[in-house]
Amino acid sequence: MTRIPWWRDAVVYEIYVRSFADADGNGEGDLQGIRSRLGHLRDLGVDALWLTPFYRSPLADGGYDVADYRDVDPRFGTLDDFDALVADVHAHGLRLIVDIVPNHSSDRHPWFQEALAAPPGSPERARYIFRPGRPGERPGEEQPPNDWPSAFGGPAWTRVDDGAGGGEWYLHLYAREQPDFNWRNPEVRHEFEDVLRFWLDRGVDGFRIDVAAGLFKDESFGDLAGRDRRVANGPIYSRPEVHEVYRKWRRILDEYGGDRMAIGEVWTDGPEDLALYLRPDELHQVFQFDLQLASWSATAFRDVIDAALKAVAPTGAAPTWVLSSHDSIRHLTRYERPGGIPGIERARAKAALLLLLSLPGSAYLYQGEELGLPEVTDLPDEARQDPIFERTCGELAGRDGCRVPLPWSGRAEPFGFSPAGVRPWLPMPRDWASMTVEAQASDPSSMLAYYRGALAMRRRLAGDLPEELEWLDSPDTALFFRRGPLTCALNCGENPVRLPPGTPLLTSAPLYGDLLPGNTAAWLRTP
Numbered sequence: 001m002t003r004i005p006w007w008r009d010a011v012v013y014e015i016y017v018r019s020f021a022d023a024d025g026n027g028e029g030d031l032q033g034i035r036s037r038l039g040h041l042r043d044l045g046v047d048a049l050w051l052t053p054f055y056r057s058p059l060a061d062g063g064y065d066v067a068d069y070r071d072v073d074p075r076f077g078t079l080d081d082f083d084a085l086v087a088d089v090h091a092h093g094l095r096l097i098v099d100i101v102p103n104h105s106s107d108r109h110p111w112f113q114e115a116l117a118a119p120p121g122s123p124e125r126a127r128y129i130f131r132p133g134r135p136g137e138r139p140g141e142e143q144p145p146n147d148w149p150s151a152f153g154g155p156a157w158t159r160v161d162d163g164a165g166g167g168e169w170y171l172h173l174y175a176r177e178q179p180d181f182n183w184r185n186p187e188v189r190h191e192f193e194d195v196l197r198f199w200l201d202r203g204v205d206g207f208r209i210d211v212a213a214g215l216f217k218d219e220s221f222g223d224l225a226g227r228d229r230r231v232a233n234g235p236i237y238s239r240p241e242v243h244e245v246y247r248k249w250r251r252i253l254d255e256y257g258g259d260r261m262a263i264g265e266v267w268t269d270g271p272e273d274l275a276l277y278l279r280p281d282e283l284h285q286v287f288q289f290d291l292q293l294a295s296w297s298a299t300a301f302r303d304v305i306d307a308a309l310k311a312v313a314p315t316g317a318a319p320t321w322v323l324s325s326h327d328s329i330r331h332l333t334r335y336e337r338p339g340g341i342p343g344i345e346r347a348r349a350k351a352a353l354l355l356l357l358s359l360p361g362s363a364y365l366y367q368g369e370e371l372g373l374p375e376v377t378d379l380p381d382e383a384r385q386d387p388i389f390e391r392t393c394g395e396l397a398g399r400d401g402c403r404v405p406l407p408w409s410g411r412a413e414p415f416g417f418s419p420a421g422v423r424p425w426l427p428m429p430r431d432w433a434s435m436t437v438e439a440q441a442s443d444p445s446s447m448l449a450y451y452r453g454a455l456a457m458r459r460r461l462a463g464d465l466p467e468e469l470e471w472l473d474s475p476d477t478a479l480f481f482r483r484g485p486l487t488c489a490l491n492c493g494e495n496p497v498r499l500p501p502g503t504p505l506l507t508s509a510p511l512y513g514d515l516l517p518g519n520t521a522a523w524l525r526t527p
């Protein structure tokens, strides 16, 4: 039998390092904290971990602003801690993926500091994207070089102060503390090739590439003029030049043994564009955010599943599925229906897991979903740290609500996240005592027990499941499909529907005889 590379059907668990477990008692999660909780992840039954950035950083964007790509931020630990973590992860039979942030650095990165100190046109400035401004309406006034917006609100350009009232502008597609690299400069390419090797040499199994479609910008820097900033092959994202970079990265990954992989964060408006990244000599996977973006509807789910499968089919790559991440509102909360049946969001989240885990390809879970954590929507303004909150002047709440530290044990904050008496970096809701890992671990009716059961069953079935999915007839409010011996049935409606043929293996809520209740999913053994 041909061996399938591990990542093709892996369940990967995203660890938002700052919020996972705090061993050193500074109120922020760290690498030792992760080491101390690997038992939870093994018992949960995932195959791999993806760590968000833990590199040296002022944390202007939670670590996606890197000041040193080859070191661990002291808040998160040391390189020795990292090496110990790699060894422990592997000893637990898990794989480790780390985030790499090639589109931009921190403004505290030595290269950007050198660029600021150097004059226009210098080699130091040529590592980033500096441009002269455009004349403003009044004499002496200047406008940014073009109309590009920052993804976090406001313009994508900030002017530097040259001390004489002048100064060029630099590009930052995200916060002003995240200047974009100039990928047309070979120095930048070489630097990142070296950074990849640095972490591969330390034993990582793969990379999650942040803003993977953004590295090259159209050299004319023309206005967007009303176009979507994400349009494929527009001036900002998915320029054709980016693919040469990933071809080179693939060659580097292939030089190392052990199935090292890369998954790109590619937001794009077209499946054809997505497929380009998956050519056999480029990335192994790209994130497909379709499920995360779909509303609670069988038709919507069927459509996005079809589209996602179609997008990867010509490439031979395995699809990827995700319901939540550190960038989005937790799906449990997305599935709420104001004024609807109490607890409907929990029922839906349980049902959605069976859908996620029975689709072909790999599933990416986000820390805390196994505990049924909701989005924290009532964080005080002064606690919020996401630059989106500040850059939109509070118009958008930002992503802190899905980044609240995990509750591990105990009856009050810090719920075992930090040592007793320490205040976590974001406040934790008072009513999380019943949500802790400790409280749920011994309760067979808990979300955690349910996740463990579903993951264990997926693992048992995995070897027998073909990569193809076959749709079965179903009522409009439901979707049924089969993958060889496994049939998955999901009823997104409110009224029960008749189950497809098969013996029930696992259900997200009790069945009514041969009826599948609303907001419920079932796995059945195909007859």
Ligand code: BGC
Binding pocket: 061, 064, 065, 101, 174, 210, 211, 265, 326, 327
């Ligand atoms: C990451 C975000 C980050 C942004 C800028 C995204 O894709 O997932 O958390 O803010 O890139 O680095």
